[in-house]
Amino acid sequence: MTATTQENQTTTSGAAGSDTGTNIVLGRNQYGKAEVRLVKVTRDTARHSLEDLNVTSQLHGDFESAHTAGDNSRVVATDTQKNTVYAFAKDGVGSPEDFLLRLGRHFTESFDWVTGGRWAAEQYFWDRINDHDHAFSRNKSETRTAVLLVNGSDQQLIAGIEDLTVLKSTGSEFHGFPRDKYTTLTETNDRILATDVTAKWRYNTLDVDFNAVYADVRAILLDAFASTHSLALQQSMFQMGKQVLEAHPEIQEIKFSLPNKHHFLVDLSPFDLENNNEVFFAADRPYGLIEATIEREGNPTEAAIWANIPGFC
Numbered sequence: 521m522t523a524t525t526q527e528n529q530t531t532t533s534g535a536a537g538s539d540t541g542t543n544i545v546l547g548r549n550q551y552g553k554a555e556v557r558l559v560k561v562t563r564d565t566a567r568h569s570l571e572d573l574n575v576t577s578q579l580h581g582d583f584e585s586a587h588t589a590g591d592n593s594r595v596v597a598t599d600t601q602k603n604t605v606y607a608f609a610k611d612g613v614g615s616p617e618d619f620l621l622r623l624g625r626h627f628t629e630s631f632d633w634v635t636g637g638r639w640a641a642e643q644y645f646w647d648r649i650n651d652h653d654h655a656f657s658r659n660k661s662e663t664r665t666a667v668l669l670v671n672g673s674d675q676q677l678i679a680g681i682e683d684l685t686v687l688k689s690t691g692s693e694f695h696g697f698p699r700d701k702y703t704t705l706t707e708t709n710d711r712i713l714a715t716d717v718t719a720k721w722r723y724n725t726l727d728v729d730f731n732a733v734y735a736d737v738r739a740i741l742l743d744a745f746a747s748t749h750s751l752a753l754q755q756s757m758f759q760m761g762k763q764v765l766e767a768h769p770e771i772q773e774i775k776f777s778l779p780n781k782h783h784f785l786v787d788l789s790p791f792d793l794e795n796n797n798e799v800f801f802a803a804d805r806p807y808g809l810i811e812a813t814i815e816r817e818g819n820p821t822e823a824a825i826w827a828n829i830p831g832f833c
């Protein structure tokens with residue numbers, strides 16, 4: 521911190537902090553460009569391909585004088601950060617994780633006061649229309665996510681999947697729960713189990729084929745959901761995480777946030793009709809919300825890292 525900056529802080533705090541006598545100083549801060557929408561068309565041949573992302577770049581470092589003295593000499597403009605995202609896309613994205621690693625390296629190596637940052641991406645998927653070479657329809661089944669956290673030499677990559685909607689029309693039970701005077705739920709040994717899978721997993725190495733691992737994690741999540749005879753969404757979720765960690769030593773832990781999308785049996789008796797688990801009311805709210813971290817024994821999750829990933833316990 522420079523003497524000038526300190527002077528400015530003291531000056532600034534004079535008015536605001538005079539009641540308490542405390543100095544007012546800049547705390548944690550980051551800045552950058554949020555939600556840079558990027559579509560890259562690879563058109564080396566007549567058969568084009570698309571990469572569709574929403575990228576956020578935020579820098580950490582010494583930006584004190586910009587806040588306290590209006591000195592922008594260290595402020596890599598958010599507009600520059602946005603332009604860098606587009607310029608880097610010229611060479612293709614590859615995987616969201618590799619793209620974020622390129623961005624992180626670039627900013628920390630180009631500006632010596634940039635000591636880290638947070639780079640995040642969502643990726644959206646497109647399917648070919650009838651195997652067409654350059655016509656696509658948006659596949660809304662899920663969003664792929666990635667977050668890169670850089671703090672000096674420490675790099676943490678957290679990949680994920682959001683809103684992968686799945687449903688089992690049987691093979692799900694829920695009973696044995698405690699009953700008190702507020703309990704009305706009937707026990708069931710045959711119900712619909714449905715959720716939107718949102719999961720995030722942290723890599724313990726950067727030496728990963730990120731696209732291949734993403735595809736495999738997705739497949740494991742689906743297969744574990746389908747093949748687990750479920751006694752609760754909690755049990756299905758644990759199986760999903762366990763099978764991912766068993767198959768992928770490069771994944772340190774995985775976190776889930778799973779809404780239990782309730783499907784209530786409709787009473788058809790007023791119409792003299794039986795309802796043998798065929799007709800349901802699909803409620804949108806309230807929903808159960810089942811969340812957990814599945815981790816490796818003896819290696820508890822580092823909460824400080826996950827504090828940068830909102831929405832996960």
Ligand SMILES: O=c1[nH]c(=O)c2[nH]c(=O)[nH]c2[nH]1
Nearest residue numbers: 694705751752753754780808
């Ligand atoms: O799979 C479930 N887990 C619960 O914790 C719960 N609670 C509830 O009312 N229904 C369910 N289902």
